[in-house]
Amino acid sequence: DAGVIQSPRHEVTEMGQEVTLRCKPISGHDYLFWYRQTMMRGLELLIYFNNNVPIDDSGMPEDRFSAKMPNASFSTLKIQPSEPRDSAVYFCASRQRDSTGELFFGEGSRLTVL
Amino acid sequence: KNEVEQSPQNLTAQEGEFITINCSYSVGISALHWLQQHPGGGIVSLFMLSSGKKKHGRLIATINIQEKHSSLHITASHPRDSAVYICAVRRVDKLIFGTGTRLQVFP
Numbered sequence: 001d002a003g004v005i006q007s008p009r010h011e012v013t014e015m016g017q018e019v020t021l022r023c024k025p026i027s028g029h030d031y032l033f034w035y036r037q038t039m040m041r042g043l044e045l046l047i048y049f050n051n052n053v054p055i056d057d058s059g060m061p062e063d064r065f066s067a068k069m070p071n072a073s074f075s076t077l078k079i080q081p082s083e084p085r086d087s088a089v090y091f092c093a094s095r096q097r098d099s100t101g102e103l104f105f106g107e108g109s110r111l112t113v114l
Numbered sequence: 115k116n117e118v119e120q121s122p123q124n125l126t127a128q129e130g131e132f133i134t135i136n137c138s139y140s141v142g143i144s145a146l147h148w149l150q151q152h153p154g155g156g157i158v159s160l161f162m163l164s165s166g167k168k169k170h171g172r173l174i175a176t177i178n179i180q181e182k183h184s185s186l187h188i189t190a191s192h193p194r195d196s197a198v199y200i201c202a203v204r205r206v207d208k209l210i211f212g213t214g215t216r217l218q219v220f221p
Contacts, residue, residue, distance in 0.1 A: 031207065043200065043211040056208065091157060103147060103209070105157040 006092050006106035014114050018080040021109045024073055025094030031101070034067055034077050035091040037108070043091070049075065050097075061086075082113045117141050120201050120212035127219050133188040135215045137201030140182065147209065148175050148186050149200040157200070160186070191219045 005024040013019055025032045033048040047057040052069045060067070064083070069075040079086055089108045095101040118139045127133055137146070148160040161168050161175040163184065168175050172191075177184040188195055196219050201212040 033209075042213050043202075045208055048207060050207070093157075102162050103159050105149075105159070107156040 004092055004094050004104050004106035006090075006109050008109055009107060010110045010112075012112045012114065013082055015083055016081045017113075018078065019082045019086075019111060019113075021077040021090050021092075021111070023075045023077070023092030023106060025075070025092070026104055027073065028096065029094035029101075029104075030097040031095050032069060032075050033093045033103075034075070035093065036088045037091060038088045046077070046090075079111075082111075084113045087112050116213070117210050118201055118203055118212040120199075120215050122215060123213065125215055125217045127191050127217070129192055129219055129221050131191050131219075133191050133195075133217065133219075135186045135199050135201075135217070137184045137186070137212055138182060139184075139201075139203045139210075141203065141205060141210070143203040143205055145204040146177055146184050147202040147204065148184075149202060151198045151200060151214075153197070155197075160199075188217075193219045193221050195219050 004026055007022045031050055034046040035043050036046055037043045044059055046059045047067045048055055049069045065079055067077045089110045091108045092106045093103050095103045121136045145162050145164045147162050150158045150160050163175055163177040172189045174187040196217055198214045198216050200214045202209040
């Protein structure tokens with residue numbers, strides 16, 4: 001398997017623009033997680049899905065952030081409108097259902113909002 | 115106080131040295147992960163533990179559930195081990211992360 005695939009790897013945009021980050025989890029994995037990493041706050045969970053259903057979105061910063069998982073092989077994280085404080089690396093990760101499931105991370109999407 | 119505390123925050127070593135990174139947590143967990151992140155790079159899961167000890171090559175991870183403490187050891191450290199090591203505990207389905215330990219190994 002190719003692992004968790006994220007795109008784009010890098011995105012530079014201007015404040016106010018819409019940003020869409022994409023993730024393809026490992027086939028057969030039931031859980032998908034979106035994390036954000038910044039120097040100030042480290043890694044934070046934004047939202048996670050189980051069998052394509054959002055389970056906990058309490059980490060989503062505000063209404064400008066939204067995430068969807070229309071099927072088992074694809075998820076998006078959207079920021080609209082983007083702000084400079086959204087600049088961070090966004091990681092997607094997936095794992096299988098069982099409690100011993102290892103977590104596999106994508107390479108991350110580095111977002112810079114000017 | 116953070117729910118997951120790591121020490122030290124920064125660590126430098128000479129190649130060949132034995133290294134220990136510690137992680138303490140204050141909540142009930144179902145598992146503990148050790149993650150590795152190279153500068154500008156992605157995150158790799160090194161170990162997932164719920165009890166005892168695991169070994170992979172030069173890396174050893176231990177956990178003491180009663181004391182809520184885990185250690186990551188690197189034997190015969192090498193410059194390629196230079197990275198940030200992150201401890202994360204799993205509560206139900208969510209991970210709570212430590213702030214990481216930045217390790218630099220010099221030749």
